[in-house]
Amino acid sequence: MSDRTLDLDDFSDLIERPHGGLRRDAEERRARTGLPDQALGRLDELGEWLTAAQAKVPVEPLRQPKLVVFAGDHGVAELDVSTRPAGSTHALVRSALDGLSPAAILARRLEVPLRVVDMALDCDPAELPADVTRHRVRRSSGRLDTQDTLTAEEAEQAFRAGMAVADEEADAGTDVVVLGDLSVGGTTAAGTLIAALCGTDASVVTGRGGGDIDDLTWMRKCAAVRDGLRRARPVMGDQLKLLAAVAGADLTAMTGFLLQSAVRRTPVLLDGVVSAACALVAQRVAFRAPDWWVAGHTGKEPAQAKALDRMALEPLLDQQVAVGGGTGALLALPLVQAAAQLAAELPVSEESEEVDGAGDAATEEGETANASALDAT
Structure with a gap:
């Protein structure tokens, strides 16, 4: 391909x-x-x-698990839809690389190697290792409420990058992937995708994110999802156009990763609402693909429950984890290994x-x- x-x-x-x-x-x-x-x-x-x-x-x-985390910033974060400032995902990535994030600590405890893939971080690539930034498509994604998050060319590049990472892991002998994400604004993009594909209103899928946002922030986030839905619905017949419209580079790459992992027969353990949204898009592309995935846990985001129900995936754990980065899925990994x-x-x-x-x-x-x-x- x-x-x-x-x-x-x-x-x-x-x-x-x-x-x-x-x-x-x-x-x-x-x-x-x-x-x-x-x-x-x-x-x-x-x-x-x-x-x-x-x-x-x-x-x-299972002898060779791997935590693969896709990272990116989202232009919609400029609307103050998160507790974190726009463009600050690189700090989350640095924490993970330094072994200080919840997911990194759990991964070390479980002896699971961590791989971070920068798709659209809003920072100088020189601030991070070259093996982290080599697949980057652009510096942050566009604002999903007013513009496409990616051009058509960028969407294909991001999707192919996800496929390439899946091939690299399969070739390296990875026998199960724990799929995580790090972003600011990513749950807004995920909620938009899930609302579009499940035919629900913005208020039904809009959650409080990883930082338990206040009511005013929630209303701004809900409005952003609503505006994103207006832009997503006309292109729902073409999943790549849908991803370009509202997903951003990191979610687009994760969708390509999930589909190519299924092609390569690599089982994947899903984490939170972002991986669930990408899985839902991937299901629309290939209806057999969800047979290769297991939902690691259910978090606080209502959109995640909608997506998992649509795919008939029952989470292994319910710990209400909301920090992302693969944390909840890592908690479920010992069950799969057992x-x-x-x-x-x-x-x-x-x-x-x-x-x-x-x-x-x-x-x-x-x-x-x-x-x-x-x-x-």
Whole structure:
């Protein structure tokens, strides 16, 4: 797709569902462990999801998680819709890189490497490491209430940057991504996207953000979402135009990242309202894509609940975390890791092991046959 004009319709053909047959094999294997049905609750469901994603029975434990955080400033922050001043996201990024943010502290505790991707920070790129800024599209995004946040060319560049990051992580062997975001004004963009795609009013999706804004700030934010909706609705039939109109470079890149991760069969753990908004746009592009994602937690933003409900994704945790950066999703990561470990290592009877071995052989034969069929075509 990189050598020609970007066509989002291609994702519908490229993205396949996780291996449903192996998910059933995982269910049968779990039934032969001797544990009562439902004894592990949602851990069984997560283990089966990972089995299908990895296409392996039994599933392999998760050994290479990665926290990937997309960062950017939003012009709409000039309207004082946040507790933080416009253009100050670089301070949040520096805190994360220095290991001082909540997400960075949790990532260190969980031994999860952190990667920050600057898409539109409003600062001199020389202030940050080159590996952070190399995908930057522009310095801050446009004001979504009065103008497109990106040009068409910038939107495609940001979307492709997200795809490139997904490919880099897949090539590096990352076996699950915790997806986070850092921005000032990002929840306003996310609320606008979710309101447009869910057909709701601005007041229904507008929350208090990460800083628990006061009533006057909330009203300004609600007005910005309302004005953004007027600009978003005419272009809802074209998801790339929709992203250019109101999303900004960071959310556009996250959408490309989610879709390409699904193409590369990389499971993703969603964080807050921003990643939920991007996932909702990605679902409109390719309806099978949400099968590759798990909602890590539910926060305080009403728009997040709307988006997750539309995608039929049930959050793993409800801790009302609102600080962003992947913090809430990191809290859920140990549950996903535990599910993989249990599914991989719970002992089964000798008879069931023989059945598993036969299943692996059948899978290998099927893969060989599929490869031959592809060669023939």
